Amino acid sequence: MVDMTALTGGHTGEASTKRVRMRRAAETRLKAYGIIALALAAAALVALLGSVFTKAGGALTETYLTLPITLDAAELDPDGTNDPAIIRRADFSGLSKDMLKEQFPNAKSRSARRDLYDLISAGAAFELADKVSADTSLLGQTINYPFLASDVTDLYLKGSFGAFVSKPVEGNLTLTQDGEKYLVSSTADDFTKALERVKEGLIVEADKVRGQARLQNNGVVEFERRAEAAETAEEREKNTQLATARAAARDALLAAADDLEARAAAPGGDETLGEHNRSVLINVADGWLKMTRITPNGGVAEAVIPMARDVSASNSWGLYTTDLPEESRKVSDLQIIWIEELKSQGRVDVVFNSRFFTAGDSREPELAGIWGAVAGSFWTMLVTFLLAFPTGVLAAIYLEEFAPKNKLTDFVEVNINNLAAVPSIVFGLLGLSVFLGVFGVPRSAPLAGGIVLALMTLPTIIIASRAAIRAVPPSIRDAAVGLGASPLQATFHHVLPLAMPGILTGTIIGMAQALGETAPLIMIGMVAFIVDIPGSITDSASVLPVQVFRWSDFPERAFEARTSAAICVLLLFLVVMNAIAVFLRKRFERRW
Template identity: 40%
Template sequence: MTDSTMDQTNAPAIRRESPHAGAAAATRLKARRRSERRFKAYGLGAVLLAITMLVVLLSTLAGQGLGAFTQTQIAVEVNLDPALLDPEGNRDLRVIGDANYTGLMTNIVRDNFGATQRRDILKSLGVFSRDARFELRDFVLENPELIGTTQTIWLTASGDIDMLDKGWIDRDLPEDQRRVDDRVLGWYDALDAKDAVDRAFNTRFFTGADSRSPELAGIWGATVGSALTLFICFMLSFPIGVTTAIYLEEFAPQNRWTDLIEVNINNLAAVPSIVFGLLGLAVFIGFFGMPRSAPVVGGFTLALMTLPTIIIATRAALKAVPPSIRQAAQGLGASPVQVVFHHVLPLAMPGVLTGTILGMAQALGETAPLLMIGMVAFIADTPGGFSSPATVLPVQIFLWADSPERAFVEKTAAAILVLLSFLILMNAIAIVLRRRFERRW
């Protein structure tokens, strides 16, 4: 054995320290764990911040809008004078319905407020809603046998008195800075001292249409308009969107044209909604001459906006079905159409319905496209059909938010709460359908 060989044999083995051991590795491990803890803290902080902002939003809306679900009423002594209501004494309901209820209201303010001058009478009539005389008429028509007697009747208060009763009008402000002057304030205090002021559930908010007077404004007309518009939107976007997705996913050849169509569909999903409003204005109203501010035009416009969402969701649901399902059906002799409609589509239907409901929820909350087609008009009646003038809940909220009266602020917040309830309900239905019928492969 040579000397060089003996030197190599007797030389101590050189130990190479592993990069995953030692002080440096421990330091890197601690730094990585600190980084992971910071990332988790950031994520938890983001979630808590989002929940906090949501709670703040809902609490603000609730604080401003819950009062709209009640309405102030005033009890007054009413002398149902036969000379005004039924001068002939025949108890003819047609005569009673056309009686002088404005004169009866004048007698009410004279008897209850002591108003004798014309200016004082007009001011005291402002304590009550503009529809107070119709409330009197309905009471008399329901109880014609009470004509000639004196009855205590609860009448709806005006919007200013309602805001005063709910504490939204500062009594300490100077008279020229209040919507309620000192004389009306004295009348209100006198009525309140006699327990003649109370609040009742505001059924008119859910059963009435829009009105210039906040105490008379309701959301029923806008709700019916939203329902009619969404019905048209669904009847157009669902079948067209689903069949388009089936063709592109199952039957269309892969070439430059289908690639172009897919890119355009994905791009349309990100187009601002007001662009669809401009398209609806130009095509449906400008070219086809369809009626302005009608649910049919709104439904067509929202269908254009909803189609990309439904197509993308349906294609994703079809892709989620395993290829083995298709192969098994083809192996048993099913045609391509039978494979899709008898096997693939039923299994993908939960995802299809989920995407459709989410698209409908998006359409329910849209405002900009409908503003462009004229659904921003003041509509005081409930729409009677698809071509009748109508508005929708988001547009109704927009109109009320632009009104100067404080009572409309309350109505706006309450309408937002109702709209959020509808959106939450639709999203909850989508989640239930997905969890109920979804299959995990």
């Protein structure tokens, strides 16, 4: 008789209990690792999308400056023809500049007028020309016309260059003219607050200088390392000299940072203000003064906009400071003053930027839109689908249903699987050398892009289609053939309809991948600057991912928001396409 206690003793002892605890601890750790991995992935996704969506918000609004303009018929239509074509060719740009000079007559120097003209977009004059040519009854009238603001004006009003801070004042302002400058003071402690803002800017500048010093120190470490590893005395001497020069630059920067921090920490102070300091502006007697030196009691200022009357003392004045020094922002102090005056007059309007979704590309950020790239993507995807879908499905049907199993078909299958893993830029090189170079397909056209993307998508469609066809039970084929259907009829009347949900799912996923491709399209010239909206597959065009790439490379800061908004549009397309794939799978999927 078997002793059951002996057989079960190994499962009830202390060793068994320990093994169970270890196994459960391992399971707990595995779950914890999975949760941590999911949390990190979710955090990265939230950070990415949050950054993109936050920046994209700046592209959803645009700014208009409503200003009165006289449409002089003698200047715009001297012959009185009322011909829209002739009116459109008139000098609306010069008319707009004259209007700005009338609004702000204090802009007398060349640099001041350049800043003045930069308040409105370069395209505003063309829009005015279109409006007047469409309604010639406006000739001879003075109208309040909403001029599209420039990217600089728009960014300032959206806070991209910092805030324009108004400091409350309590005392009376006293001005004493000293040549072209003014000695300013207040009966209260008003300038101390402005000086504190200037000192805050010194701290910020000191941090930047210390950052530059760290970069120089990195150079010192690197050149010292190279000197130690040098194989010749000449190379060692050269790297030693470079390390010494970097060390001197580092020490100078650190000394400058220490000086800035000491000036910021010292009580009181006497700061000379320049482009590297936060600006301090005074509004009095309808004029504006910019301080060039500030102390707790006042300082020295120069007239930016002359005062309307002589003032020796005033209890009606304003004190303002900027967040950024003038050298750190594209908008000048004079432009800030003009924009703030227009804002106080109620001439600034911020509206939804429908232009972004209806216009083509432009070198001016405020005029740039995404519609040209959307249309280009549509035509390119249309060509891709028309070429890749029928070809891929027919190839999958032949390989799965009719092709004999031999070395040739095995070779074809291996190469199809290999093509699915080929880098996309290789297909771009193929398109550049063969389709453009040999067959003469139009460069930078959706036709060329569609052919290249079709070749890239074809292996994915074939593999997905074969898997969907293989999933159809053999009994379906046998039943169709048993009822008298030919193999071709059985395939196209029975197998293909049942496999179509899986085929469409794979096709849409492959098309979504093609929609986001950039490298092959850059190779065939679809990175060109295209203003017009493409109307066919042979017109020059760009596509969404290439548009994102181009805008991200532009130096204008306003393109940053438009780049993020274009990414959002591209993500929306991808989400919709994948949602369609999920819907088709759920709607038509059959379980065998």
